[in-house]
Amino acid sequence: MKMTVSVATGAPRANRSIGAILMDSGVLTPENAERIILFQKENDIRFGEAAIRLGMLTEADIQYALSRQFSYAYLRASAEKKSLSDELVAAYQPFSPRVEQLRAIRSQLMLRWFDKTEQRQVLTVVAADARVGRSYLAANLAIIFSQLGERTLLIDADMRNPRQHEMFLLQNKVGLSTVLAGRSRDEAIIRITDLAGLYVLPSGPIPPNPLELLSKMNLDEFLIHARASFDVIIIDTPSLSVGEDAAMIAARTGSVLALARAGKTRISAFNDMVQGLIESGVAVVGSVLNDVPEPKQVKKK
Ligand SMILES: Nc1ncnc2c1ncn2[C@@H]1O[C@H](COP(=O)(O)OP(=O)(O)OP(=O)(O)O)[C@@H](O)[C@H]1O
């Protein structure tokens, strides 16, 4: 399914009406808004209900408008603008069951880990093998932390096969690799204008020596700076099967979320990874099993 982005213009304000929000975002024409208001008055019902009964808006339109009223940033599909990746389910389908699951992970992490006053702001997403959903999890977690009002930075530290710039439609001329090489600084961090509170540092151009770059002091310096500016910092990494990059980043940040994919990650590989991280003094804050098959519906006799 192809999706594109359109977002209401202007800052979301709690006192803007649903009709105004949907007109600003081009979903509702002024003429239709007028007809809805008349119908609403005649029948003494709420605007949203009137619009749905007239077939002019859908339930999804109303949910979108409500989310803007309460400053809960998410995106809607649109024909006009080029889309961010539809993998960003937290942005496009914030009320879907899979995003509920991501919010449950966020709650656990808020309870058990993140605390700016304690300097617990960074979480590195790691996995033992490739294609398990690190980039997907890191991006969507970053979005849902930003939706909670946390100033959130997503760092693409996969300098071998980076994907965050593709998902967020960003140029990748500067990013982590140029920051680590001392060739750029804050200007490499991109504010995602449609998702308030979310910032992305893409990987930057793929360097020939990612591990060497990661061992430089520049990473520590950058993290000190980032910790001062952000509440939550989430780091996407390459698989441990392709190099020591993730282990290096984990050692420098001190904390990981360990990911495995059902039916793919071998338990022994996962355990070895976790054991190795713990032995090098890294806090394994939690583990996530991705892509767990839905339980089969049992037919009632
Ligand atoms: N929970 C999920 N639901 C739906 N699709 C998912 C989920 N997790 C991952 N995917 C999809 O699986 C594919 C691999 O995910 P992703 O690129 O995030 O993995 P990765 O571990 O970052 O891989 P790589 O080793 O290439 O860095 C992507 O197409 C992604 O959209």
Ligand SMILES: [Mg+2]
């Ligand atoms: Mg990845």
